[in-house]
Amino acid sequence: MSLTREYTLAASATTWGQLRGHLAGSQAERMAFGYCSAISNLGKTRLLLHEVEFPTDGEYAVQHSARVVLSGRDTIPYLIRAKGAAAFLDAHSHPFPGVPHPSLTDNHSAARQHASLQGPAPGAALVRIISSADGRIWAGVQTGPEDPEPIRQVHILGRTGIEVIVPVNSTCDGSNAFREMDRRTLACLGDGALSKTRGLAVGLIGVGGVGSMVARLLASVVGELILVDPDHLEPSNAPRVWYAGTNSRGSKVGAARRAIRRAFPHLEVRSCVGSFPSRATNNLLAGADFLFVCPDHNAVRFSASRFAAENLLPLIEVGCGGRAVDRELSALGYHVRLQVPGGPCLPCNGLDVSKLEDPSTTEAKKQHGYIEDGSEIAGELAPLTTRAAADAVDVFLRYCTGYSGTPPLHLYNDSLHLKTLDMTDSYSTQPGCPACGATLRWPPTPLVGITPSGHKGRHIPSARRESLRAPIANRDRNC
Amino acid sequence: MGLSKLNNKVIVTPKDQMTVAEFKRLGDVGELERIYDLHTGQVLEDNQLIDTREAAYGSTTDWERGSSR
Numbered sequence: 142m143s144l145t146r147e148y149t150l151a152a153s154a155t156t157w158g159q160l161r162g163h164l165a166g167s168q169a170e171r172m173a174f175g176y177c178s179a180i181s182n183l184g185k186t187r188l189l190l191h192e193v194e195f196p197t198d199g200e201y202a203v204q205h206s207a208r209v210v211l212s213g214r215d216t217i218p219y220l221i222r223a224k225g226a227a228a229f230l231d232a233h234s235h236p237f238p239g240v241p242h243p244s245l246t247d248n249h250s251a252a253r254q255h256a257s258l259q260g261p262a263p264g265a266a267l268v269r270i271i272s273s274a275d276g277r278i279w280a281g282v283q284t285g286p287e288d289p290e291p292i293r294q295v296h297i298l299g300r301t302g303i304e305v306i307v308p309v310n311s312t313c314d315g316s317n318a319f320r321e322m323d324r325r326t327l328a329c330l331g332d333g334a335l336s337k338t339r340g341l342a343v344g345l346i347g348v349g350g351v352g353s354m355v356a357r358l359l360a361s362v363v364g365e366l367i368l369v370d371p372d373h374l375e376p377s378n379a380p381r382v383w384y385a386g387t388n389s390r391g392s393k394v395g396a397a398r399r400a401i402r403r404a405f406p407h408l409e410v411r412s413c414v415g416s417f418p419s420r421a422t423n424n425l426l427a428g429a430d431f432l433f434v435c436p437d438h439n440a441v442r443f444s445a446s447r448f449a450a451e452n453l454l455p456l457i458e459v460g461c462g463g464r465a466v467d468r469e470l471s472a473l474g475y476h477v478r479l480q481v482p483g484g485p486c487l488p489c490n491g492l493d494v495s496k497l498e499d500p501s502t503t504e505a506k507k508q509h510g511y512i513e514d515g516s517e518i519a520g521e522l523a524p525l526t527t528r529a530a531a532d533a534v535d536v537f538l539r540y541c542t543g544y545s546g547t548p549p550l551h552l553y554n555d556s557l558h559l560k561t562l563d564m565t566d567s568y569s570t571q572p573g574c575p576a577c578g579a580t581l582r583w584p585p586t587p588l589v590g591i592t593p594s595g596h597k598g599r600h601i602p603s604a605r606r607e608s609l610r611a612p613i614a615n616r617d618r619n620c
Numbered sequence: 621m622g623l624s625k626l627n628n629k630v631i632v633t634p635k636d637q638m639t640v641a642e643f644k645r646l647g648d649v650g651e652l653e654r655i656y657d658l659h660t661g662q663v664l665e666d667n668q669l670i671d672t673r674e675a676a677y678g679s680t681t682d683w684e685r686g687s688s689r
Contacts, residue, residue: 170685170686170687172683172685202682203684207686207687208684208685208686208687209684209685209686210682210683210684210685211682211683211684212682213652213653213654213680213681213682213683214654214663216680216681216682216683217654217656217661217663217678217680218661220678220680221658221661231683233685235687237687244685244686244687246684246685246686247685247686250682250683250684250685253681254680254683256627257627257678257679257680257681259627259628259629260625260626260627260628260658260676260677260678260679260680261658261678263628
């Protein structure tokens with residue numbers, strides 16, 4: 142049985158820009174270090190680069206265009222700071238053009254460095270990056286004295302888009318074998334953009350009216366779908382949930398998975414019947430590179446926002462609905478929000494966090510006749526949920542490929558007046574927000590406490606926080 | 621007899637105190653490696669006496685990178 146893991150390194154555009162600028166900023170070799178947490182599922186590990194640090198040129202014992210040495214004494218502060226890290230990043234530059242590749246010196250020193258790392262950070266991996274002057278990188282993960290395993294892709298997440306770097310030693314060459322079904326999609330997106338989205342695993346929380354259509358629209362352009370929903374099909378789902386008929390029964394995710402696999406047999410689809418957040422759903426979603434959340438409760442939206450912020454995942458959140466006064470529609474529409482590094486989190490982008498009770502409590506209240514907002518319509522029409530899903534997937538494509546300009550961070554559709562507004566400039570990151578108000582630092586600050594609007598936030602379970610720091614080899618969990 | 625950790629490996633020592641140089645030999649650590657206190661980050665010199673009862677130390681050496689070989 143192969144024990145090879147599939148590694149992806151994710152970093153914010155700010156952090157990666159600092160790293161790239163430092164390494165490219167000298168004709169002599171330079172070093173850079175960084176601290177990573179990690180999330181893993183089913184042999185896939187996503188390393189999250191939190192912070193980078195650079196020795197000054199004056200600190201090196203030796204530095205010229207072909208060699209750089211940091212003395213043992215000067216390595217200790219970096220090692221001490223790596224306490225609790227799942228991985229320690231060691232990057233250095235080859236300040237000349239050409240395919241970067243580790244030298245014997247690099248390999249011998251890295252093996253000793255990995256052994257040293259086990260003191261302050263038992264079980265931690267050494268993430269190795271070599272950059273050349275022409276921008277190409279070699280990237281590997283060292284988990285012992287043996288040769289490192291390649292990093293498949295580096296995902297650099299900015300406010301307006303995702304940059305995917307395929308290291309020169311990656312086993313994934315960045316291209317896909319396209320099929321006849323891709324012909325018209327390729328005409329719009331191009332080879333590079335479709336290859337980029339096909340390299341992504343997308344998690345989807347909620348596969349009801351909106352979520353099921355999001356899954357359908359994503360199915361032909363992504364590499365993997367991960368579906369999460371606790372509910373079972375009911376006859377009332379049939380008008381909006383495309384894979385459901387009036388006699389359909391069973392779990393929503395099970396039915397969705399079967400229908401999507403029928404249409405796209407080559408697509409990997411995994412699913413979990415469960416509420417988010419929970420240990421099972423969180424573990425399954427640890428395999429995602431991008432997250433959609435289409436639930437019917439703001440507590441789930443808030444939890445997804447924090448989960449995405451903590452795990453450096455881009456997130457698209459969708460909601461739709463309407464209000465009626467005296468049986469006459471007074472409001473009808475939907476919103477699509479994009480949460481990405483460098484932009485506002487959902488609470489800073491207009492999410493109402495004033496009623497973050499558990500969804501089961503809300504449901505129990507409804508069953509006992511306690512209706513908090515009598516004007517809210519308990520349902521939607523398929524044209525509305527379908528349009529909401531279409532806009533959400535369009536935002537995804539704009540963010541991942543840039544095929545038609547910069548993605549909006551907040552779309553609001555007023556369906557009664559047939560208007561869609563770009564509300565991106567109406568919201569901004571609030572100073573001090575624990576999720577988006579500060580640069581990603583090491584060690585990570587637990588996302589608990591008070592949000593900027595003064596409402597109490599929900600805790601990420603402490604078990605979840607601890608799992609971020611566990612050795613990579615112990616992380617796999619199945620749903 | 622002492623029981624301490626070096627780079628997270630348990631080292632059994634014949635004495636409760638010994639010099640860093642002796643500890644290096646027991647821990648199969650190269651002479652050029654630096655031993656430091658894992659809690660404080662303090663570098664320990666070869667002739668320095670250290671406590672080996674349930675103490676935790678780290679070792680490190682020069683980090684060298686080169687594109688020439």
